[in-house]
Amino acid sequence: MNPAPYVGRFAPSPTGPLHFGSLVAAVASFLDARAAGGRWLLRMEDLDRPRCEPGAADTILRQLEAYGLHWDGAVIQQSQRDDAYAAALDALKARGAVYPCACTRSQLAQAPRNREGEILYPGTCRNGLPPGTIARAWRVRVPDVSARFHDRIQGDLEQNLARDVGDFIVKRADGLFAYQLAVVVDDAFQGITHVVRGADLLWNTPRQIYLQGLLGLPTPVYAHVPLITNAAGQKLSKQTLAPALPEAGRGAVLALALAVLGHPPPPELNDAGPAELLAWAGAHWRIGNVPLRPVIANTAP
Incomplete structure (x- = not known):
């Protein structure tokens, strides 16, 4: 039997704009899908309504497009899928x-x-x-x-x-x-075969696999990229005041993200823009080159 076609996803929470750490996770997910000839889907994980920032989802979409990360299909919003989660909870109650x-x-x-x-x-x-x-x-x-x-x-x-x-x-x-429940239900709904995400979610994986088993849902293949930290060793996040991705110099920012992922672009691409850099990276992507250890991004934008 032929394996199922690759379907990956990027699932940011719209609690603020994307920062360098979230760009690294998005780039890894995007390249892994494109290198496999697969689809790359987008899901807004706006489940926690009180933490979501007005307008952040639209900002994230614009940032992804500006950095050349174009997704396939419609964007799924968790805030519109309560019925699906309720059905899954009912199934868990029944057993x-x-x-x-x-x-x-x-x-x-x-x-x-x-x-x-x-x-x-x-x-x-x-x-x-x-x-x-x-x-x-x-x-x-x-x-x-x-x-x-x-x-x-x-x-x-x-x-x-x-x-x-x-x-x-x-x-x-x-x-x-x-x-934990929503992500399992949504990955199955979107037909996700491969999950590439930040290592801060690594130990959520056993819980999600257990829920998949209880609900009779398929288990994707997982890969967790190292976290990007600041000089104090803190994960880049809204809580640690990580700045939003810059609008200028996107090629240099993307080249730094690729280097963090173990795929530094060659010198001839020093002045390249996002499209050219992503084309090169897609042709050279090897997930085995991604480092295990967190990277202190002292030079991160």
Whole structure:
């Protein structure tokens, strides 16, 4: 049998404009799809409405186009897909894979945390809501087994969901669906075969694979590119005041992104624009050249 045609995606959250770190992730995803002769789709992960910035989605679209990153098909918006997430939650309820949780943030403040700083849920409501409480959220009941997966950049990895994550939320106390559920439903809906994204999402992968199994959905092939950090070792983000991508000198910015990904353009392309640089990079793309370690982008725009 022939393998399924490659379908990749870039899924930014419109909490602000793209910065250099998000450009690196977008470029890696774009090149991996184009080098495979595949499609590259775009999804706005505006699930967390309170954190989304007005106009940011349109700004992101303009930035991608300005840097030569042209997507295929219509842009999917998570904020318009609550019905699909509700159907998935109903399916999880039908098989007894989830349970209601009454715990508040303050009640969990003293709970232990994993290496990503996330709360390890202590199982307070696992066997039923405590007397006098009401359901606020829905959690997935995870098994005490190790989940193994292969990452095309990071290699073979393993995580015990019960020990390292705990029962995780799929519908939040504020009524919004959680990222873990939405991303699994949307990847299947869009027919995604390959996910290339930042390493900050690496340890979300076992949760998503577990949900895919519960829902009978296919599991994409994963690759997690190294995070771009500032001089203080912090991930470039809105929270660390990472500046928006510049409108001038886009070729130089893109060349720096390619160098960070282990694909420095040759000297003859020093003055090239985005289209020429991406054409060269697509012809020379090798995901095995992408480094494992985070890159301190002291010279990042």
